[in-house]
Amino acid sequence: MTRVLITGTAGFIGYHLAKLLLSEGMTVHGYDALTDYYDVMLKRRRHQMLMQTPGFSATEDWLEDAERVQSVARDFRPDVIVHLAGQAGVRYSLENPRAYLDSNLVGTFNVMEAARELGVDHLLMASTSSVYGANEEMPFREIHKADTPLTFYAATKKATESMAHSYAHLWNLPTTMFRFFTVYGPWGRPDMAHFKFCKGILDGTPIDIYNNGEMWRDFTYVDDLVRAIRLLMDAVPERPESAADIAEGDSLSPVAPYRIVNIGNSEKVRLLDFVDAIEAAIGIPAKRNFMGMQKGDVSATWADASLLHDLTGYRPQTDFREGVAAFVAWYREYYNV
Numbered sequence: 001m002t003r004v005l006i007t008g009t010a011g012f013i014g015y016h017l018a019k020l021l022l023s024e025g026m027t028v029h030g031y032d033a034l035t036d037y038y039d040v041m042l043k044r045r046r047h048q049m050l051m052q053t054p055g056f057s058a059t060e061d062w063l064e065d066a067e068r069v070q071s072v073a074r075d076f077r078p079d080v081i082v083h084l085a086g087q088a089g090v091r092y093s094l095e096n097p098r099a100y101l102d103s104n105l106v107g108t109f110n111v112m113e114a115a116r117e118l119g120v121d122h123l124l125m126a127s128t129s130s131v132y133g134a135n136e137e138m139p140f141r142e143i144h145k146a147d148t149p150l151t152f153y154a155a156t157k158k159a160t161e162s163m164a165h166s167y168a169h170l171w172n173l174p175t176t177m178f179r180f181f182t183v184y185g186p187w188g189r190p191d192m193a194h195f196k197f198c199k200g201i202l203d204g205t206p207i208d209i210y211n212n213g214e215m216w217r218d219f220t221y222v223d224d225l226v227r228a229i230r231l232l233m234d235a236v237p238e239r240p241e242s243a244a245d246i247a248e249g250d251s252l253s254p255v256a257p258y259r260i261v262n263i264g265n266s267e268k269v270r271l272l273d274f275v276d277a278i279e280a281a282i283g284i285p286a287k288r289n290f291m292g293m294q295k296g297d298v299s300a301t302w303a304d305a306s307l308l309h310d311l312t313g314y315r316p317q318t319d320f321r322e323g324v325a326a327f328v329a330w331y332r333e334y335y336n337v
């Protein structure tokens, strides 16, 4: 029976992943500090629901506490670690860059150290599509250079990719880095645009639409995303014999059991169409407040997810209108509006 240590289980993606793995009979230990970056009650509710599921236990503490991370990992003895905890959010990294330094660099280092010490079968960690930064060649592929981060958030995530590569090489630690593309769905994050749009429409307050709506995102429904993570858990990277053994388009390192994988929908959706879908699901028109581009933001993200498909056979299953309807239904029930 697989034992999986997941960091960030009180968070949006970690909660959904833990639920999926528990439903398959795995044993999961969560690790999350329930930080106050957004509504702590929402995080507490997610953790409470997981606590009611047999096979789940959790530690509520900071990743920066190296000894705690190490002792939790030693006691639990995971086969696999999925590291999702971190300071998320593009815009907040302009206000509080230190939170990203602490959580994403120090925190991730502590998780890597625990993975090295235990010699886990597979370490999987969250990066972001934001690492593509100023890249203009779309759809984004893992083998493209990604050396122009536009925010400190993206810079810390890019740094974790490099840190993880060195550990994969030095300690022969099989490692997969995910680059997620705008994840949405029930139990989502209040700092994200779709959440604010839904709230604004229901409250009757104007919603801010940046770059005058000239924005495109590769929206990924959370159930699809965690299914992709589950499939990638079994796609353990192996150090190739030589560079010639690496398939065309594969991001596998020539010198380490290390790979980067985009998880996206492979579909670029116009932000205004996404707003239309939220309006349609709620049945109330939005008051649209068109704004300029925000500092550090990019107008488009779009994943080439063919590597994910080649490795796992994964295809996304959720059309964004369906996903939006499910999100709105959850929001209305949860907030009773």
Ligand SMILES: NC(=O)c1ccc[n+]([C@@H]2O[C@H](COP(=O)([O-])OP(=O)(O)OC[C@H]3O[C@@H](n4cnc5c(N)ncnc54)[C@H](O)[C@@H]3O)[C@@H](O)[C@H]2O)c1
Pocket (backbone or CB within 6 Å): 007, 008, 009, 010, 011, 012, 013, 014, 031, 032, 033, 034, 035, 036, 043, 061, 062, 063, 064, 084, 085, 086, 087, 088, 089, 102, 103, 107, 126, 127, 128, 129, 179, 180, 181, 182, 183, 184, 189
């Ligand atoms: N949601 C998206 O669209 C998206 C896109 C790209 C990348 N990501 C990345 O995926 C991961 C999960 O994102 P999410 O949307 O679930 O975010 P989230 O904020 O809902 O979850 C992250 C969790 O990590 C915990 N955490 C943060 N710093 C911590 C620390 N120092 N010690 C212990 N716990 C800490 C938080 O309390 C939170 O519960 C993050 O690393 C994020 O950067 C998310």
